[in-house]
Amino acid sequence: MAWTFGCSRTTSPELLSTSPCRTTSSRNSPTMSCPASVACEPSTSTTTSSPQKLSVAPQFLPRSLRVADLAANQVMEIFPLTFGEKPALRSVYLHNNQLSNAGLPPDAFRGSEAVTTLSLSNNRFSYLPPSLPPSLERLHLQNNLISKVPRGALSRQTQLRELYLQHNQLTDSGLDATTFSKLHSLEYLDLSHNQLTTVPAGLPRTLAILHLGRNHIRQVEAARLHGARGLRYLLLQHNQLGSSGLPAGALRPLQGLHTLHLYGNGLDRVPLALPRRLRALVLPHNHVATLGARDLAATPGLMELNLAYNRLTSARVHHRAFRRLRTLRSLDLAGNQLTRLPMGLPTGLHTLRLQRNQLRMLEPEPLTGLDQLQELSLAHNRLRVGDIGPGTWHELQALQVRHRLVSHTIPRASPSPCLHCHIPNIPVSWSSNQNKKMLRVG
8 A cells, every 4th residue: 555645735846746735545545643734534545734734744654655745834843753664655845844953853764765855945954964864866955054964964875866955055164075975876966055165075976967056166176076077067157266266177087077167257268178078168257358279279079168248359369269169069259349250160150149249340251161050149239231241141041130220221242032021120131941041130
């Protein structure tokens, strides 16, 4: 007989469905005692809560319980046999309650060795609870008051794959080199929105995704990353790296790194000696003013490069800066101070974003060979129709220029015949089904 108990009016962070308080079985349930705020209905195998939210969890639940959902109540206390001695229990949802460490006894999950999902987010825990089930695969502790993970608190969770600790109060002193070192199955770790100043030590080799955004990280040390050689996604947005926080070679241990996110860190140049297999480099809202001939030479496999809202000028973007990026598909240079299109653009580009620059003219040479380009964004520049040179649009598959032009003259480089032209307030639109080309100006 398998039971499901629930007292939730909201959903879990991921998969919960809205449900009233209930205990159900695949067959008729036996007689059982219920807490005062819960009404039993044996004939329907359902236990339904009163409108009043629970402040104390039930002291006893069926031994055959499989899923327990007490989310979105006011639970402050759990008893040893609420979830203890439940060998079939798989998932426990306690998010959005009033639980603190004092309300969760050390033996809360004794005898329940099959729990794989535990959600304790949006409560009042000040440190990571000890004695959690060793069978856990997903542990949600985000949006608490956690400032410390006690030594050994995660030493038994060798099957844990996902750990959510974002939006807490973790500091460097609240973690040590052993905190995560025993998590031999960990793939996803979210430590964003905390108070860390360094990358945690002892990261496991299995880790694939590491969120460290919105901390106070000032330095990334290679030694801290040696254990995490399998890391694929490193998210460091909104930290305090500045000009010296990511020294050359700091990420060298991460040979398989796919995506590096460095949004809003005060960087004044593209980091040096990045992992060669990097596919996406995300650097918007920094202070990068120069792009040299070799700044991107170490990452020839890049497919996405985002340098939007930096301080780049045309004079300081080398004409060979992109020459080795043969696989680049998306280049975002929006929000800089460019006055002309960069030279030497990769011929495989699909997307080129240049909106909110200071472009005054368009010439065909920078676009030569870009026959795979599908999107060119030029909004909010200083372009007029007369500033677009003959042949500029040649070979482009799709083009969108969202900048109102002063003149309503058809560009000299538009195709002949013009299959679809109209000149009201939006100046020009043309398309060619045969060549799969489209141009919108306005």
